[in-house]
Amino acid sequence: MIKDMDTTEDVNKQLERLGYNMGIRLIEDFLAKTGSGRCLDLKDTADKIQTAFKMYLGVQPNVANWSAAGDEFSFILDTNPLTDLVEIPEDLKNLKYCNLICGAIRGALEMVQLEVQSWIVQVKLQKYFHHNHE
Template structure:
Protein backbone atom coordinates (compact mmCIF):
# COMPACT_ATOMS: atom_id res chain seq x y z
CA UNK A 1 0.00 0.00 0.00
CA UNK A 2 1.52 3.31 -1.03
CA UNK A 3 1.34 6.54 0.85
CA UNK A 4 -0.93 9.19 -0.63
CA UNK A 5 0.63 12.44 -1.68
CA UNK A 6 0.10 15.25 0.79
CA UNK A 7 -2.28 18.03 -0.20
CA UNK A 8 -0.33 20.56 1.81
CA UNK A 9 2.53 22.72 0.63
CA UNK A 10 5.18 21.71 3.18
CA UNK A 11 7.09 25.01 2.94
CA UNK A 12 3.92 26.95 3.71
CA UNK A 13 2.97 24.59 6.54
CA UNK A 14 6.47 24.84 8.03
CA UNK A 15 6.42 28.65 7.79
CA UNK A 16 3.01 28.85 9.46
CA UNK A 17 4.14 26.42 12.17
CA UNK A 18 7.20 28.59 12.83
CA UNK A 19 5.04 31.73 12.96
CA UNK A 20 2.60 30.24 15.45
CA UNK A 21 5.29 28.63 17.58
CA UNK A 22 7.28 31.86 17.71
CA UNK A 23 4.14 33.77 18.69
CA UNK A 24 3.55 31.34 21.54
CA UNK A 25 7.18 31.77 22.69
CA UNK A 26 6.88 35.57 22.74
CA UNK A 27 3.55 35.37 24.58
CA UNK A 28 5.04 33.12 27.24
CA UNK A 29 8.06 35.39 27.63
CA UNK A 30 5.75 38.38 28.12
CA UNK A 31 4.07 36.45 30.95
CA UNK A 32 7.38 35.37 32.51
CA UNK A 33 9.23 38.70 32.47
CA UNK A 34 8.03 41.85 34.17
CA UNK A 35 9.75 44.24 31.80
CA UNK A 36 9.36 44.46 28.00
CA UNK A 37 13.05 45.40 27.69
CA UNK A 38 13.93 42.06 29.31
CA UNK A 39 11.80 40.27 26.71
CA UNK A 40 13.54 42.22 23.93
CA UNK A 41 16.96 41.21 25.30
CA UNK A 42 15.95 37.56 25.61
CA UNK A 43 14.55 37.42 22.05
CA UNK A 44 17.75 38.97 20.71
CA UNK A 45 19.84 36.52 22.75
CA UNK A 46 17.86 33.53 21.48
CA UNK A 47 18.39 34.74 17.92
CA UNK A 48 22.09 35.27 18.55
CA UNK A 49 22.46 31.68 19.77
CA UNK A 50 20.49 30.39 16.79
CA UNK A 51 22.69 32.33 14.38
CA UNK A 52 25.83 30.89 15.94
CA UNK A 53 24.53 27.41 15.11
CA UNK A 54 22.82 28.12 11.79
CA UNK A 55 25.97 29.46 10.16
CA UNK A 56 27.53 26.00 10.13
CA UNK A 57 24.51 24.53 8.39
CA UNK A 58 24.40 27.43 5.93
CA UNK A 59 28.08 27.06 5.01
CA UNK A 60 27.67 23.29 4.61
CA UNK A 61 24.62 23.69 2.36
CA UNK A 62 26.03 26.43 0.16
CA UNK A 63 29.79 25.76 0.19
CA UNK A 64 30.13 29.53 0.17
CA UNK A 65 33.65 30.96 0.23
CA UNK A 66 34.67 33.69 2.70
CA UNK A 67 33.13 37.08 1.93
CA UNK A 68 35.70 39.75 1.20
CA UNK A 69 33.38 42.74 1.31
CA UNK A 70 30.03 43.70 2.83
CA UNK A 71 28.19 43.48 -0.51
CA UNK A 72 28.99 39.78 -0.67
CA UNK A 73 27.92 39.41 2.95
CA UNK A 74 24.60 41.10 2.18
CA UNK A 75 24.00 38.68 -0.70
CA UNK A 76 24.70 35.70 1.58
CA UNK A 77 22.34 37.04 4.24
CA UNK A 78 19.66 37.42 1.58
CA UNK A 79 20.34 33.84 0.45
CA UNK A 80 20.04 32.57 4.05
CA UNK A 81 16.62 34.21 4.46
CA UNK A 82 15.53 32.51 1.25
CA UNK A 83 16.78 29.11 2.46
CA UNK A 84 15.55 29.22 6.06
CA UNK A 85 12.45 31.43 6.01
CA UNK A 86 11.42 31.25 2.35
CA UNK A 87 11.48 35.05 1.98
CA UNK A 88 13.84 37.23 0.01
CA UNK A 89 14.44 40.66 1.48
CA UNK A 90 15.59 43.46 -0.78
CA UNK A 91 19.08 44.82 -0.14
CA UNK A 92 19.06 48.62 -0.26
CA UNK A 93 20.18 51.91 1.29
CA UNK A 94 23.92 51.30 1.12
CA UNK A 95 26.03 53.84 2.97
CA UNK A 96 28.63 55.79 1.00
CA UNK A 97 31.43 53.73 2.55
CA UNK A 98 29.60 50.44 1.76
CA UNK A 99 29.76 49.33 5.39
CA UNK A 100 26.05 49.66 6.16
CA UNK A 101 22.91 48.48 4.36
CA UNK A 102 19.26 47.64 4.87
CA UNK A 103 17.27 44.47 4.36
CA UNK A 104 13.71 45.40 3.41
CA UNK A 105 10.97 42.81 3.87
CA UNK A 106 7.66 43.26 2.05
CA UNK A 107 6.30 40.61 4.42
CA UNK A 108 7.86 39.42 7.65
CA UNK A 109 7.12 35.72 8.09
CA UNK A 110 7.26 36.00 11.88
CA UNK A 111 4.46 38.56 12.02
CA UNK A 112 1.95 36.98 9.66
CA UNK A 113 -0.79 36.41 12.29
CA UNK A 114 0.29 39.09 14.79
CA UNK A 115 -1.18 42.37 16.01
CA UNK A 116 0.53 44.25 18.84
CA UNK A 117 -1.67 45.71 21.55
CA UNK A 118 -1.14 49.38 22.42
CA UNK A 119 0.64 48.55 25.69
CA UNK A 120 3.34 46.58 23.80
CA UNK A 121 4.56 49.26 21.38
CA UNK A 122 8.09 48.99 22.83
CA UNK A 123 8.25 45.25 22.11
CA UNK A 124 10.74 44.44 19.35
CA UNK A 125 8.81 41.35 18.29
CA UNK A 126 11.16 40.25 15.50
CA UNK A 127 14.44 40.98 17.29
CA UNK A 128 15.25 37.28 17.03
CA UNK A 129 16.15 38.05 13.38
CA UNK A 130 18.68 40.74 14.25
CA UNK A 131 20.20 38.49 16.91
CA UNK A 132 20.46 35.64 14.42
CA UNK A 133 22.32 37.83 11.93
CA UNK A 134 24.70 39.09 14.62
CA UNK A 135 25.42 35.58 15.91
CA UNK A 136 26.01 34.10 12.46
CA UNK A 137 28.30 36.92 11.35
CA UNK A 138 30.26 36.83 14.59
CA UNK A 139 31.05 33.17 13.91
CA UNK A 140 32.69 34.22 10.63
CA UNK A 141 34.67 36.98 12.38
CA UNK A 142 32.41 39.94 11.54
CA UNK A 143 31.22 42.22 14.32
CA UNK A 144 28.05 44.04 13.23
CA UNK A 145 25.28 46.12 14.71
CA UNK A 146 21.78 45.16 13.64
CA UNK A 147 18.52 47.00 14.38
CA UNK A 148 15.02 47.62 13.04
CA UNK A 149 14.37 50.94 11.33
CA UNK A 150 10.80 50.18 10.24
CA UNK A 151 8.38 47.53 11.43
CA UNK A 152 5.06 46.55 9.85
CA UNK A 153 3.74 45.64 13.29
CA UNK A 154 4.11 49.28 14.25
CA UNK A 155 2.28 50.64 11.20
CA UNK A 156 5.12 50.97 8.67
CA UNK A 157 4.63 49.79 5.07
CA UNK A 158 7.64 47.45 5.20
CA UNK A 159 9.96 45.93 7.75
CA UNK A 160 13.48 47.34 7.42
CA UNK A 161 16.45 45.80 9.20
CA UNK A 162 19.65 47.85 9.20
CA UNK A 163 23.08 46.15 9.38
CA UNK A 164 26.31 48.05 10.05
CA UNK A 165 29.81 46.59 9.90
CA UNK A 166 31.76 47.45 13.06
CA UNK A 167 35.02 45.52 12.72
CA UNK A 168 36.61 42.27 11.67
CA UNK A 169 37.24 40.04 14.66
CA UNK A 170 40.60 38.38 15.11
CA UNK A 171 40.88 34.74 16.07
CA UNK A 172 41.59 34.70 19.77
CA UNK A 173 43.55 32.04 21.59
CA UNK A 174 42.20 31.37 25.10
CA UNK A 175 44.37 32.78 27.88
CA UNK A 176 47.15 30.45 28.96
CA UNK A 177 47.12 28.40 25.74
CA UNK A 178 49.82 30.31 23.81
Protein backbone atom coordinates (compact mmCIF):
# COMPACT_ATOMS: atom_id res chain seq x y z
CA MET A 1 0.00 0.00 0.00
CA ILE A 2 2.79 2.38 0.87
CA LYS A 3 4.26 2.02 -2.61
CA ASP A 4 0.87 2.39 -4.30
CA MET A 5 -0.40 5.47 -2.46
CA ASP A 6 0.83 9.03 -2.42
CA THR A 7 0.74 9.83 1.28
CA THR A 8 0.82 8.11 4.64
CA GLU A 9 -2.62 9.64 5.30
CA ASP A 10 -3.97 7.83 2.21
CA VAL A 11 -2.53 4.56 3.56
CA ASN A 12 -4.12 5.25 6.96
CA LYS A 13 -7.51 5.76 5.30
CA GLN A 14 -7.09 2.56 3.29
CA LEU A 15 -6.16 0.59 6.43
CA GLU A 16 -9.33 1.88 8.11
CA ARG A 17 -11.38 0.86 5.04
CA LEU A 18 -9.86 -2.63 5.08
CA GLY A 19 -10.74 -2.97 8.76
CA TYR A 20 -14.24 -1.68 8.05
CA ASN A 21 -14.75 -4.41 5.44
CA MET A 22 -13.46 -7.00 7.91
CA GLY A 23 -15.85 -5.73 10.60
CA ILE A 24 -18.81 -6.00 8.23
CA ARG A 25 -18.03 -9.69 7.79
CA LEU A 26 -16.97 -10.43 11.38
CA ILE A 27 -20.21 -9.26 12.97
CA GLU A 28 -22.22 -12.17 11.58
CA ASP A 29 -19.67 -14.66 12.91
CA PHE A 30 -19.59 -12.87 16.29
CA LEU A 31 -23.39 -12.88 16.62
CA ALA A 32 -23.62 -16.53 15.61
CA LYS A 33 -20.90 -17.67 18.03
CA THR A 34 -22.02 -15.60 21.02
CA GLY A 35 -25.78 -15.58 20.56
CA SER A 36 -25.66 -11.89 21.45
CA GLY A 37 -28.76 -9.82 21.19
CA ARG A 38 -29.16 -6.12 20.64
CA CYS A 39 -26.96 -3.91 22.82
CA LEU A 40 -28.87 -2.27 25.64
CA ASP A 41 -26.62 0.79 25.84
CA LEU A 42 -23.07 1.90 25.04
CA LYS A 43 -21.73 0.14 28.16
CA ASP A 44 -23.18 -3.13 26.87
CA THR A 45 -21.63 -2.35 23.48
CA ALA A 46 -18.22 -1.84 25.13
CA ASP A 47 -18.56 -5.19 26.92
CA LYS A 48 -19.37 -6.96 23.65
CA ILE A 49 -16.46 -5.30 21.87
CA GLN A 50 -14.20 -6.55 24.68
CA THR A 51 -15.51 -10.04 24.03
CA ALA A 52 -14.81 -9.65 20.31
CA PHE A 53 -11.23 -8.53 20.99
CA LYS A 54 -10.75 -11.67 23.10
CA MET A 55 -12.31 -13.92 20.44
CA TYR A 56 -10.51 -12.54 17.39
CA LEU A 57 -7.26 -11.05 18.71
CA GLY A 58 -6.75 -13.02 21.92
CA VAL A 59 -6.50 -9.88 24.08
CA GLN A 60 -9.01 -8.07 26.23
CA PRO A 61 -8.76 -4.29 26.37
CA ASN A 62 -9.57 -2.29 29.46
CA VAL A 63 -12.46 0.14 29.12
CA ALA A 64 -11.62 3.60 30.46
CA ASN A 65 -12.21 7.33 30.09
CA TRP A 66 -16.00 7.31 29.94
CA SER A 67 -17.38 10.74 29.08
CA ALA A 68 -19.81 12.38 31.51
CA ALA A 69 -22.60 11.85 28.98
CA GLY A 70 -21.72 8.15 28.67
CA ASP A 71 -21.34 8.43 24.89
CA GLU A 72 -17.54 8.11 24.62
CA PHE A 73 -14.98 5.70 26.03
CA SER A 74 -11.51 4.40 25.39
CA PHE A 75 -9.99 0.95 25.11
CA ILE A 76 -6.51 0.48 26.49
CA LEU A 77 -4.56 -2.53 25.23
CA ASP A 78 -1.69 -3.82 27.35
CA THR A 79 -0.63 -5.98 24.40
CA ASN A 80 -1.59 -5.69 20.77
CA PRO A 81 -1.00 -8.64 18.45
CA LEU A 82 -1.10 -6.33 15.43
CA THR A 83 2.00 -4.49 16.61
CA ASP A 84 3.95 -7.38 18.15
CA LEU A 85 5.61 -8.35 14.87
CA VAL A 86 5.52 -4.98 13.14
CA GLU A 87 8.20 -2.34 13.10
CA ILE A 88 7.36 0.98 11.54
CA PRO A 89 10.39 2.85 10.17
CA GLU A 90 11.01 6.40 11.32
CA ASP A 91 10.09 7.84 7.91
CA LEU A 92 6.61 6.29 8.30
CA LYS A 93 6.06 7.37 11.91
CA ASN A 94 2.65 8.83 10.94
CA LEU A 95 1.43 5.43 9.71
CA LYS A 96 -1.51 4.26 11.81
CA TYR A 97 -1.18 0.54 11.30
CA CYS A 98 -3.89 -0.19 13.87
CA ASN A 99 -6.49 1.71 11.87
CA LEU A 100 -7.51 -1.82 10.87
CA ILE A 101 -8.98 -2.25 14.36
CA CYS A 102 -10.74 1.12 14.28
CA GLY A 103 -12.31 0.23 10.94
CA ALA A 104 -13.35 -3.24 12.10
CA ILE A 105 -15.15 -1.77 15.10
CA ARG A 106 -16.90 0.83 12.94
CA GLY A 107 -17.90 -1.72 10.29
CA ALA A 108 -19.21 -4.29 12.76
CA LEU A 109 -21.25 -1.77 14.73
CA GLU A 110 -22.65 -0.16 11.60
CA MET A 111 -24.06 -3.56 10.61
CA VAL A 112 -26.09 -3.56 13.85
CA GLN A 113 -27.32 0.01 13.28
CA LEU A 114 -24.89 1.74 15.61
CA GLU A 115 -22.93 4.53 13.99
CA VAL A 116 -19.64 5.28 15.78
CA GLN A 117 -16.34 6.99 15.24
CA SER A 118 -13.22 5.13 16.28
CA TRP A 119 -9.68 6.45 16.27
CA ILE A 120 -6.25 5.90 17.73
CA VAL A 121 -5.41 8.40 20.45
CA GLN A 122 -1.89 7.35 21.34
CA VAL A 123 -0.20 6.83 18.01
CA LYS A 124 3.32 6.27 19.30
CA LEU A 125 2.44 3.02 21.05
CA GLN A 126 -0.61 2.36 18.87
CA LYS A 127 -2.34 0.71 21.79
CA TYR A 128 -4.97 3.23 22.79
CA PHE A 129 -8.31 3.57 20.97
CA HIS A 130 -11.13 6.02 21.56
CA HIS A 131 -14.77 5.68 20.47
CA ASN A 132 -17.84 7.85 20.60
CA HIS A 133 -21.46 7.35 19.65
CA GLU A 134 -22.86 9.97 17.28
